[in-house]
Amino acid sequence: MNGFPKSPLSSLPSLTSSIATDFEVYRWFSWLVIQPMVQSQLKSQPENISLYQKLRKNIFWQRILYGCISIGLMAIIFSKQYFFAWGAIPCLVMVIALYLLKRKCIIELSSALLKKDFEAKGLSGKTLYQMSEIYSREYHTLSLVDAIYHWERLSRKAVMFAFILTSFIYPLQLGAAFSFILIFYGMAFLFFNTTFAYRLLR
DSSP states (O other): OOOOOOOOOOHHHHHHHHHHHHHHHHHHHHHTHHHHHHHHHHHHHSHHHHHHHHHHHHHHHHHHHHHHHHHHHHHHHHTOGGGGGGGGHHHHHHHHHHHHHHHHHHHHHHHHHHHHHTTTTTTSOHHHHHHHHHHHHTOOOOOHHHHHHHHHHHHHHHHHHHHHIIISSOOOOOHHHHHHHHHHHHHHHHTTTHHHHHHHHH
């Protein structure tokens, strides 16, 4: 007697949706698609070449913007000229705009990779975490589980460092200390989402 056919654990639409809505998944794929071996495979399609060009420009301007924000906010905190922090609002708008453009490129490149591998690697029978293990071994990079673990560990250390710095090394008033911790954590969050940070985690 034949049993009911097994439903696939994953589908291309569900995977694409996860990349678009789950930040941890998006962050992992944003690193995966820039791996040299992945790039060489995807660039065989002309439409992906233009996506990689857009992505490279986006990453360049992100680095410039994050550097300027970090220097500016640290200068405001230590000079205690908090009024100028309002200048961070236009920068925040630019950060969001760059993120949305980058996310669009990452989703399209990730979808191209998954379409290429979905049948060949039997991904329909794998969970997202199992897929990440397959890609991790194939391209010698972090799996999704490893990436989540390392980011959580680094995030906790960033908050603790900011607390110790503002409480014991460079004491600030309560309001200023709280602002500094939030800003420092925000900067750490931005840094941990760069490709440079991913290289340090490997």
